[in-house]
Every structure is written in C-alpha cells, then in structure tokens.
Amino acid sequence: xxxxxxxxxxxxxxxxxxxxxxxxxxxxxxxxxxxxxxxxxxxxxxxxxxxxxxxxxxxxxxxxxxxxxxxxxxxxxxxxxxxxxxxxxxxxxxxxxxxxxxxxxxxxxxxxxxxxxxxxxxxxxxxxxxxxxxxxxxxxxxxx
Amino acid sequence: xxxxxxxxxxxxxxxxxxxxxxxxxxxxxxxxxxxxxxxxxxxxxxxxxxxxxxxxxxxxxxxxxxxxxxxxxxxxxxxxxxxxxxxxxxxxxxxxxxxxxxxxxxxxxxxxxxxxxxxxxxxxxxxxxxxxxxxxxxxxxxxx
DNA sequence: CCTTGACCTAAAGTGAGCTTTAGAAATTAC
DNA sequence: GTAATTTCTAAAGCTCACTTTAGGTCAAGG
Numbered sequence: 001x002x003x004x005x006x007x008x009x010x011x012x013x014x015x016x017x018x019x020x021x022x023x024x025x026x027x028x029x030x031x032x033x034x035x036x037x038x039x040x041x042x043x044x045x046x047x048x049x050x051x052x053x054x055x056x057x058x059x060x061x062x063x064x065x066x067x068x069x070x071x072x073x074x075x076x077x078x079x080x081x082x083x084x085x086x087x088x089x090x091x092x093x094x095x096x097x098x099x100x101x102x103x104x105x106x107x108x109x110x111x112x113x114x115x116x117x118x119x120x121x122x123x124x125x126x127x128x129x130x131x132x133x134x135x136x137x138x139x140x141x142x143x144x
Numbered sequence: 145x146x147x148x149x150x151x152x153x154x155x156x157x158x159x160x161x162x163x164x165x166x167x168x169x170x171x172x173x174x175x176x177x178x179x180x181x182x183x184x185x186x187x188x189x190x191x192x193x194x195x196x197x198x199x200x201x202x203x204x205x206x207x208x209x210x211x212x213x214x215x216x217x218x219x220x221x222x223x224x225x226x227x228x229x230x231x232x233x234x235x236x237x238x239x240x241x242x243x244x245x246x247x248x249x250x251x252x253x254x255x256x257x258x259x260x261x262x263x264x265x266x267x268x269x270x271x272x273x274x275x276x277x278x279x280x281x282x283x284x285x286x287x288x
Numbered sequence: 289c290c291t292t293g294a295c296c297t298a299a300a301g302t303g304a305g306c307t308t309t310a311g312a313a314a315t316t317a318c
Numbered sequence: 319g320t321a322a323t324t325t326c327t328a329a330a331g332c333t334c335a336c337t338t339t340a341g342g343t344c345a346a347g348g
Contacts, residue, residue, distance in 0.1 A: 008315095008324080008325080009324085009325070009326095010323095010324065010325080019306080019307075020324090020325085021306065021307055021308080022305085022306060022307085024326095024327095025305070025306060025307090029305090037314090038314095039313075039314045039315075039325085039326090040313080040314080040325085040326065041313095041314070041315080041324085041325055041326070042325080042326090057251060057254075057255060059305095060251055061248065061251065061252075062206070064304075064305090065304080065305070066304095090255065090256075093255070094252070094255070094256070097248070097252045097255070098252070100248070101245060101248055101249060101252065104205065104241070104244070104245055104248070105245060107201065107204055107205065108205075108238070108241045108242070108245065110201075111201055111234065111237070111238070111241070112234075112238070152294080152295080153294085153295070154294060154295080163336080163337075164294090164295085165336070165337055165338080166335080166336060166337085168296095168297095169335070169336060169337090173335090181344095182344095183295085183296090183343075183344045183345075184295085184296065184343080184344080185294085185295055185296075185343095185344070185345085186295085186296090203335095208334075208335090209334080209335070210334095
C-alpha cells in the first residue's frame with residue numbers, strides 16, 4: 001500500500017493501538033466509516049486516525065460510544081474535517097470535561113470532610129449527599 | 145424493628161438509596177456482611193450504612209468492586225470500625241483520587257493543545273500520547 | 289388466624305464494549 | 319505459483335455490576 005493513500009484495517013490498528021476487532025466494532029456503531037477496495041476489504045482515509053485519536057481520548061474521560069457518536073454528527077461526512085470542524089467539537093467536549101473534573105473535585109472535597117467525621121446518619125452525611133451529577137445513569141464501571 | 149438495633153435489608157435500602165438486589169450482590173462480593181435472624185433474614189449493623197456510603201462514593205469515582213474490596217480489607221471485621229480505621233482508608237483513597245483527577249486534567253490540557261493543531265501523525269500527537277494511566281484495564285464504560 | 293408484604297435463594301437476563309470463533313476469500317511474500 | 323498472512327462476515331462469548339424471575343418462607347397488621 002503506497003504512502004499517502006488509504007490504510008488497511010491492520011495498518012490503522014498498528015498506528016492507533018486499537019484492536020482490529022474494535023475498529024470493526026466502531027464502524028458498526030457509526031463512529032468510523034471506511035471505503036472498500038475491489039476485494040471488499042476496508043480502506044480507511046488518513047483523517048480516520050484523528051477520529052480514532054479522539055475516540056481514545058473521549059473514552060479515557062468516560063464518554064460512551066453513544067455520546068461520542070453525538071459529538072461526531074458535527075463532523076462533515078463528505079469531506080475531510082478541518083481544524084474548524086474539530087474546534088467546534090473540542091469546545092463542546094471541553095465544557096463537559098471541565099464539568100466532570102469539577103464534579104469529581106467536589107466529591108473529593110466532600111469526602112475529606114466526611115470520612116472520619118463520625119456521622120452515622122446517611123441523611124446528614126455530606127458524602128452521601130454529594131453532587132449526584134457524577135453518578136452514572138446506567139450500570140457498569142466509571143472513570144477507571 | 146426497634147431503634148438502635150440492626151436493620152433489615154429493606155431499611156438499609158431505604159436509607160441508602162441502594163436497591164435491595166444490589167445490597168445482596170455486595171454481600172456476595174464481600175463488601176458487606178450481615179447477621180441472620182431466627183428466620184434466616186439479613187440483619188445489618190448500623191455501621192454498615194457507612195460502608196455503603198463509602199461504596200457509593202467510591203463508585204462515583206470509578207472504583208471497581210474489586211478495588212473497594214481491597215480497600216476494605218483494612219477495616220476490622222470483628223468490631224465496628226472507628227474514625228481511625230476509616231482515616232487509614234481515606235488516606236489511601238484520597239491519594240488515588242488526586243492521581244485520577246490530575247491525570248484527567250493532564251489529558252484535558254493535552255486535548256487543548258491537540259484538537260485543531262493540524263497534526264496528522266498519531267506518533268506526534270500529544271493527545272494520543274497522553275498519560276495512559278487513566279486508561280481502563282478492562283472493558284466497559286468509565287467515569288460516567 | 290390469616291392475609292399481605294418483605295424477604296429468601298439460585299439462576300438467568302441485561303447492556304456496554306468489545307473479543308473470539310469459524311469458515312471463507314483476498315492479499316502479500318517468496 | 320503457492321504458502322502464509324490478512325481480511326471478511328455473522329454469531330456467539332466475555333466482564334462488570336447489577337436486575338429480574340421463579341418459587342417459596344417469614345413477619346407484621348387486623
């Protein structure tokens with residue numbers, strides 16, 4: 001495969017560190033798109049690497065695939081996203097990040113005041129009554 | 145059930161907001177212990193409320209059940225944990241929280257420098273090469 | 289006493305995010 | 319040209335943290 005052209009799924013996997021199976025999964029979830037060559041194999045545009053880079057980062061922050069898909073609807077489908085396209089997403093993303101970090105810090109500070117405070121009532125406990133905005137709306141692990 | 149005595153699973157659920165099924169699950173996972181009354185029903189010591197409060201908070205921070213169990217091994221089994229017992233756990237917990245928050249902040253700052261930066265190479269991208277310590281070691285959602 | 293609601297166990301089901309498997313076709317390397 | 323590697327699809331499997339279900343037992347109120 002010549003340089004400057006599209007990439008096979010294996011090449012994308014190697015460059016991003018994301019498993020081939022995960023890339024195929026992302027495609028089924030609408031996070032990635034791929035052309036097909038004559039033999040039916042996926043060929044990814046180089047701009048896809050950037051999308052994947054974003055997916056990796058967003059997942060580290062705990063964003064679900066559904067939420068990432070929502071952010072991606074702002075990216076153009078018929079041309080390679082430019083800096084302005086990404087900046088719009090970054091703005092929205094950044095705001096959510098700040099909110100999440102602030103929420104975690106608040107929870108941490110509540111914890112400081114509560115652990116060892118001797119309170120036995122869940123009703124009065126600052127920890128228990130901490131900002132629920134950090135709580136998951138579904139099941140499963142969070143943050144790490 | 146008189147005041148000052150042990151609590152039924154329904155009472156614990158009501159006070160903590162944790163589902164009865166989740167409480168039973170936590171018991172199977174070794175996060176909680178319960179005595180049984182003559183009829184075989186669970187009776188929770190009041191100190192259990194504090195353990196549950198901690199579980200709720202730790203989960204908001206993304207700690208897995210396995211990790212919470214590890215933190216709990218430092219709590220005494222044969223007596224009610226006192227402030228000193230909890231403080232030891234809080235110290236360890238707090239350190240991990242700070243690390244996680246710092247890691248998220250670093251990732252956010254890397255994002256600021258990377259989104260829209262025009263770099264196309266995953267090898268050079270600060271975002272892609274951000275601190276991997278935040279990455280999950282298993283499957284599933286994180287942080288929220 | 290008897291009904292109603294709370295509680296019991298064990299096992300199966302759920303949803304997110306993938307991975308693994310199986311069997312076949314395409315591509316690359318020699 | 320042929321062997322090895324990569325890729326393909328569809329479906330099943332896996333982990334985590336629970337919930338739901340099914341079929342009972344226990345406890346509190348009237």
